[in-house]
Amino acid sequence: xxxxxxxxxxxxxxxxxxxxxxxxxxxxxxxxxxxxxxxxxxxxxxxxxxxxxxxxxxxxxxxxxxxxxxxxxxxxxxxxxxxxxxxxxxxxxxxxxxxxxxxxxxxxxxxxxxxxxxxxxxxxxxxxxxxxxxxxxxxxxxxxxxxxxxxxxxxxxxxxxxxxxxxxxxxxxxxxxxxxxxxxxxxxxxxxxxxxxxxxxxxxxxxxxxxxxxxxxxxxxxxxxxxxxxxxxxxxxx
DNA sequence: GGCATGTACGAGAGTATATA
DNA sequence: TATATACTCTCGTACATGCC
Numbered sequence: 177x178x179x180x181x182x183x184x185x186x187x188x189x190x191x192x193x194x195x196x197x198x199x200x201x202x203x204x205x206x207x208x209x210x211x212x213x214x215x216x217x218x219x220x221x222x223x224x225x226x227x228x229x230x231x232x233x234x235x236x237x238x239x240x241x242x243x244x245x246x247x248x249x250x251x252x253x254x255x256x257x258x259x260x261x262x263x264x265x266x267x268x269x270x271x272x273x274x275x276x277x278x279x280x281x282x283x284x285x286x287x288x289x290x291x292x293x294x295x296x297x298x299x300x301x302x303x304x305x306x307x308x309x310x311x312x313x314x315x316x317x318x319x320x321x322x323x324x325x326x327x328x329x330x331x332x333x334x335x336x337x338x339x340x341x342x343x344x345x346x347x348x349x350x351x352x353x354x355x356x357x358x359x360x361x362x363x364x365x366x367x368x369x370x371x372x373x374x375x376x377x378x379x380x381x382x383x384x385x386x387x388x389x390x391x392x393x394x395x396x397x398x399x400x401x402x403x404x405x406x407x408x409x410x411x412x413x414x
Numbered sequence: 415g416g417c418a419t420g421t422a423c424g425a426g427a428g429t430a431t432a433t434a
Numbered sequence: 435t436a437t438a439t440a441c442t443c444t445c446g447t448a449c450a451t452g453c454c
Contacts (some may be wrong), residue, residue, distance in 0.1 A: 181444075181445085223424080226422085226442085226443090310446080312444090312445065
């Protein structure tokens with residue numbers, strides 16, 4: 177039995193922004209109708225539109241129970257967020273919703289730590305090793321790459337070679353808190369070294385130097401030292 | 415023409431909801 | 435509670451397009 181892929185269509189930022197803006201206003205059933213109307217101009221095929229709606233709902237609406245409190249907190253502030261902060265939020269929720277997207281991101285991040293340019297072929301091969309050698313994996317990988325290009329995360333330097341766009345610096349304590357909670361969730365962990373969080377390949381497009389003082393004030397986490405140098409951040413029980 | 419890539423469609427399994 | 439029905443989600447694959 178091969179691992180499910182799910183993410184098989186390019187997702188645009190304006191679709192994610194719109195979904196986020198509507199999430200607190202409508203019931204689940206209403207959301208399908210609202211999104212269908214909104215996407216009608218961009219996606220003409222009925223089936224493709226339904227597929228896109230499925231993805232948007234999974235990213236923003238049907239989030240893991242553990243992440244709902246921080247998702248709701250983000251939604252309260254969503255209109256005040258900068259485009260860069262919104263991008264990180266979309267990125268984090270997509271990673272949490274789609275393990276395939278997470279694995280592609282992790283592979284990109286790992287390779288970008290070693291080199292300046294990454295070929296889509298290398299990513300494709302790696303995904304086929306993990307998810308099976310099938311056309312669906314090619315379609316999904318291309319959908320993830322297409323989304324990352326559309327979000328201006330990566331830039332093509334030639335036909336199948338990509339370089340990373342300038343890293344986005346994140347300073348807001350709310351967004352940093354979100355960032356840490358997403359990492360703890362997707363890595364299925366209650367505690368992580370601060371150094372590992374700040375340099376994790378999953379968030380390769382972002383530069384997030386944690387503001388420990390402000391994060392301490394948010395009460396969601398506690399900190400302790402492991403040895404002389406290593407600072408560990410731990411999720412507080414709810 | 416062959417190949418790669420993006421988009422669309424139909425099928426089927428799984429899940430949620432309505433109704434008796 | 436059990437069953438029927440509707441809806442959601444994922445998949446394989448067909449088709450269109452562009453490039454070599």
